[in-house]
Amino acid sequence: xxxxxxxxxxxxxxxxxxxxxxxxxxxxxxxxxxxxxxxxxxxxxxxxxxxxxxxxxxxxxxxxxxxxxxxxxxxxxxxxxxxxxxxxxxxxxxxxxxxxxxxxxxxxxxxxxxxxxxxxxxxxxxxxxxxxxxxxxxxxxxxxxxxxxxxxxxxxxxxxxxxxxxxxxxxxxxxxxxxxxxxxxxxxxxxxxxxxxxxxxxxxxxxxxxxxxxxxxxxxxxxxxxxxxxxxxxxxxxxxxxxxxxxxxxxxxxxxxxxxxxxxxxxxxxxxxxxxxxxxxxxxxxxxxxxxxxxxxxxxxxxxxxxxxxxxxxxxxxxxxxxxxxxxxxxxxxxxxxxxxxxxxxxxxxxxxxxxxxxxxxxxxxxxxxxxxxxxxxxxxxxxxxxxxxxxxxxxxxxxxxxxxxxxxxxxxxxxxxxxxxxxxxxxxxxxxxxxxxxxxxxxxxxxxxxxxxxxxxxxxxxxxxxxxxxxxxxxxxxxxxxxxxxxxxxxxxxxxxxxxxxxxxxxxxxxxxxxxxxxxxxxxxxxxxxxxxxxxxxxxxxxxxxxxxxxxxxxxxxxxxxxxxxxxxxxxxxxxxxxxxxxxxxxxxxx
Numbered sequence: 001x002x003x004x005x006x007x008x009x010x011x012x013x014x015x016x017x018x019x020x021x022x023x024x025x026x027x028x029x030x031x032x033x034x035x036x037x038x039x040x041x042x043x044x045x046x047x048x049x050x051x052x053x054x055x056x057x058x059x060x061x062x063x064x065x066x067x068x069x070x071x072x073x074x075x076x077x078x079x080x081x082x083x084x085x086x087x088x089x090x091x092x093x094x095x096x097x098x099x100x101x102x103x104x105x106x107x108x109x110x111x112x113x114x115x116x117x118x119x120x121x122x123x124x125x126x127x128x129x130x131x132x133x134x135x136x137x138x139x140x141x142x143x144x145x146x147x148x149x150x151x152x153x154x155x156x157x158x159x160x161x162x163x164x165x166x167x168x169x170x171x172x173x174x175x176x177x178x179x180x181x182x183x184x185x186x187x188x189x190x191x192x193x194x195x196x197x198x199x200x201x202x203x204x205x206x207x208x209x210x211x212x213x214x215x216x217x218x219x220x221x222x223x224x225x226x227x228x229x230x231x232x233x234x235x236x237x238x239x240x241x242x243x244x245x246x247x248x249x250x251x252x253x254x255x256x257x258x259x260x261x262x263x264x265x266x267x268x269x270x271x272x273x274x275x276x277x278x279x280x281x282x283x284x285x286x287x288x289x290x291x292x293x294x295x296x297x298x299x300x301x302x303x304x305x306x307x308x309x310x311x312x313x314x315x316x317x318x319x320x321x322x323x324x325x326x327x328x329x330x331x332x333x334x335x336x337x338x339x340x341x342x343x344x345x346x347x348x349x350x351x352x353x354x355x356x357x358x359x360x361x362x363x364x365x366x367x368x369x370x371x372x373x374x375x376x377x378x379x380x381x382x383x384x385x386x387x388x389x390x391x392x393x394x395x396x397x398x399x400x401x402x403x404x405x406x407x408x409x410x411x412x413x414x415x416x417x418x419x420x421x422x423x424x425x426x427x428x429x430x431x432x433x434x435x436x437x438x439x440x441x442x443x444x445x446x447x448x449x450x451x452x453x454x455x456x457x458x459x460x461x462x463x464x465x466x467x468x469x470x471x472x473x474x475x476x477x478x479x480x481x482x483x484x485x486x487x488x489x490x491x492x493x494x495x496x497x498x499x500x501x502x503x504x505x506x507x508x509x510x511x512x513x514x515x516x517x518x519x520x521x522x523x524x525x526x527x528x529x530x531x532x533x534x535x536x537x538x539x540x541x542x543x544x545x546x547x548x549x550x551x552x553x554x555x556x557x558x559x560x561x562x563x564x565x566x567x568x569x570x571x572x573x574x575x576x577x578x579x580x581x582x583x584x585x586x587x588x589x590x591x592x
Contacts, residue, residue: 002171003164005115007028009088011079011102013044016119017091019147025072026061026148027176032074032081041075048073051148064361083109087172089117089141094244096123100131106131115165117141121192122245124183124252126158133330136162140167142189144529145176153178157439158185181521181526185254188245189526190517194536196245196258197563198504202230203261211496213281213488214299214440222458222485223450223497225533231281231502235274241282243268257563309419310476311392312336317385317408318397319346324353325453326397331375331456332367333482338380338391347381354379357454374441388415395447396434397425403431413438421471423447427498428554431491432464437579441466447475448495449484459484464491493558494551499524502551508536509567513586519587537587541580545587549574 003536007030010021017033022045024031035041043070049283052069055061061069074081079102082088088110090102093500098516099118106116116138121406129138140156153173157166173180183189188196202220206213215231234242243264250258267273267280274280278287283295312335316327319341336557341347360369371497385408388394394416396408405424412422422444435444459479463472472488479486489496508522517525523535540548549570556564571577580586 002167003086005086005168005172007032007085009034009082009085011088011090011106011113011519012080012092013041013047013075013092013528015047016143016145016147016517018044018047019051019145020089020091020143021073022051022069023143023147023176025069026467028072030072030074032076032078032085034076034081034362037077041233047076051146051464055148056576061179062465079105079109082106084115085110087115087169091119092179094120094122094241096127099123099128101551103128103131103138104503104576107134113137115139119143121189121241122187122248124187125156125358126160129158129160136160139165140185141169141173142190144191144567148529150529151177151179152191152525153180154180154255154529155191155193156185157182172475177215179523179524181517183517183521186516187249188258190511190522191529192245193249193511194504194507194522194526195530196242196249197255197507198500199230199234199242200264201244201500201503203234203264204494205499206231207261207263210492211487211489212299213297214340215489216500217498218485219458219460219487220592222456223460224289224501229530235280235282235284238276239264239273240268242333255563256561257507274380285456287495295560307470308477309392309421309470311421311474311478313338313391314478315340315391315394316397317387317394319350320397322451322453323397324350324357325451326395326425326449327379328357328375329449329482329484331378332371332477335478336378336380337480338382338387339532340382340385340388345384347383348462350379351379362533385411388412391416391420393421393423394473395423395425397449400431401432405434409434409437413440419443419497421445421474427495428493428551430493431462433542435464435466438503443471444548445471445475446466446491446495447479450497457485458497459486460495460497461486461488462491462495463488493554498551499555500546502555503564505536505540505548506552506564506570507566509540509570511568512537512559513569540591541588543580544582545570545574545579 008024009032011034012016013033013035019232019350021031021033033044035044054145056063056066088106092098118140119142129135132338140159142154145151155169159214170180184266202216203218205211213231217231220226220229243260246258246260263440271277272279275284278284278290282292284294285291313334314330314337327337327339339350341350358372362369362372394412398404424446425448427448431446435441445467448457448460451460476486510528519537523537525533527535549566552566578585581590584591
């Protein structure tokens with residue numbers, strides 16, 4: 001049975017340490033906070049005061065409870081004040097030598113049965129522990145920022161940590177209303193090991209000018225439902241911290257995906273560390289401000305833009321969920337839409353699905369009956385491709401098979417009038433392969449809607465080396481008119497969203513097959529620790545393991561990056577027919 005810890009010490013009262021001290025005190029523990037001098041201790045007290053004042057203002061803490069919280073906290077400037085603590089957690093800057101010095105000093109002060117913990121997010125807990133004479137009683141207790149809000153705690157055990165120490169720390173985390181997950185001592189642990197590879201990839205994408213910082217961030221927020229885009233998140237974390245974590249992970253695992261993007265080192269050297277210095281990937285109103293202000297890299301809203309082509313009638317080819325969704329989006333936006341399906345039966349079915357979807361919008365109060373009727377009047381169905389001859393823009397939304405799409409684009413080239421734009425909704429195939437099937441490659445563009453199209457705001461505008469700027473601007477204007485947020489990128493496997501998302505999912509599978517952590521623990525780490533809407537395995541099961549494998553193979557073939565090679569476990573599950581929710585078994589069993 002776990003021992004009840006009642007008195008805890010916190011060494012280092014910066015933003016993180018003060019947050020940890022607040023969490024302990026909120027839950028009735030006696031806390032001793034230690035800083036290097038009175039000025040730093042007072043700053044630590046100020047952090048707690050500011051945080052709890054905000055909680056009082058929001059009605060989440062009473063004035064009486066705030067005072068009781070402060071009554072449980074003692075501020076000190078010598079580590080001797082920690083002599084009677086049951087547990088001491090270190091929360092100073094990420095410098096190994098400094099942490100080892102602190103642990104060596106604590107070893108001479110605290111009781112023999114006391115637990116020593118480090119809040120490190122990237123350094124080896126083992127290397128810290130051997131600075132003491134009691135490495136068996138040293139553990140990692142990694143809180144996430146802001147500690148009073150984030151529910152997740154990683155408990156890191158070394159090869160010599162005593163099992164009862166791990167049990168005691170887990171029990172303490174639960175008393176704090178946190179969800180603890182136990183992990184082994186490996187650089188990045190669970191959350192950072194998965195998160196920072198993704199962040200580093202996003203930096204490389206911006207550094208190579210494949211897409212802008214704004215488009216990369218918008219793509220992941222709107223396409224994946226992430227609370228922050230990767231560049232904004234890096235600015236919040238601190239680019240110096242991010243660099244140190246990536247560098248540590250790379251030195252330990254030699255995974256090229258963790259080798260810090262060169263621009264990170266340059267920005268750190270220049271003092272562009274993110275929000276805390278007022279400048280990182282974005283520029284802020286002032287140091288420590290969350291308010292972004294325009295700078296030389298901010299896209300111009302006005303100016304000499306290329307004239308867009310007039311678009312009044314749009315053709316949509318396909319009869320699946322995506323095609324019907326695009327028809328609905330465009331019709332509601334005021335465009336005349338001609339959809340093409342194979343055979344009159346499918347033409348009628350598309351009409352029926354569209355009518356039901358619009359009626360549902362009326363019942364939910366999102367659409368008036370007049371708007372529904374007007375949208376339906378704008379839509380015409382046909383089984384003949386030749387009827388596309390008058391359209392200004394045609395959007396292909398058929399099965400993801402290159403030969404099928406190429407044949408369609410050859411037909412578009414013959415049927416559609418000069419100046420008509422030919423677009424594909426492909427999520428993984430090279431747009432250029434479709435463009436060269438025509439005699440007008442400058443008029444071919446990728447227009448990647450996300451599913452379900454009526455709901456998802458994001459649209460990726462994919463330009464090939466041949467796509468004219470006018471064509472890209474035109475389809476972006478159509479997307480905006482349809483209430484969507486367009487982001488632009490080049491014709492590269494995965495575009496923005498899939499290129500960032502699926503390597504992260506693949507890394508999670510590799511972590512699982514290495515028996516480092518289980519499905520539930522990894523999902524909890526990313527959902528609770530990083531505030532993602534779904535854990536990687538829950539998402540993989542929803543997307544479909546076969547679909548995920550196909551995308552990952554495409555990324556690997558394009559980039560030839562060893563880290564992008566599909567995880568063998570993913571391939572084995574697909575071979576076994578375990579494809580996720582659609583087969584009732586994937587990384588989890590859904591049959592019961």
